[in-house]
Amino acid sequence: MNGIGSRIREERERLGLTQRVFGDIGGVEPNAQGKYESGERTPKADYLAAVAARGVDALYVLSGVSTPMAVADLNTDEEVLLGCYRNLPQADQEAVRQLLRSLGGATPRALGGSAAY
Known part of the structure; x- marks a missing residue:
């Protein structure tokens, strides 16, 4: 559905x-x-x-498009994590996304909604 x-x-x-x-x-x-x-x-x-x-x-x-979260709404830990993630090479970013999916049973929407998930 x-x-x-x-x-x-x-x-x-x-x-x-x-x-x-x-x-x-x-x-x-x-x-x-x-x-x-x-x-x-x-x-x-x-x-x-x-x-x-x-x-x-x-x-x-x-x-079907998520409302973007305002950067001002991120806490300090989230800002640090996001900064580290953005500095990773693309392949490592995908590895992090895969790890998060495995750990949390996350839906594609929870990890950005991309069809690549």
């Missing part, structure tokens, strides 16, 4: 919420939440605004 429904489910699962709780956040019944996730129905803007206020990446849900 591709599209908005699968991305809604992915975001709900990323946040560790049940369909019932997620539906409550979005102001819909659990059956509507299920229909959104299955692709039977498309959510309205007020639903997306409500779930976005609780941490859902609405741009990702709508387009």
Whole structure:
């Protein structure tokens, strides 16, 4: 399953919420939440605004493109890690990505969303 429904489910699962709780956040019944996730129905803007206020990446849900994280939002450790990563040769960067996928069971989206993952 591709599209908005699968991305809604992915975001709900990323946040560790049940369909019932997620539906409550979005102001819909659990059956509507299920229909959104299955692709039977498309959510309205007020639903997306409500779930976005609780941490859902609405741009990702709508387009499949993650909202970029502002550099100002990185903590010191993240800045150091990112700087080290960027200084690595391409082959070593791929090795780091593979290691992170192995350790964390990360999805391609969690590691940048590239088709190369």
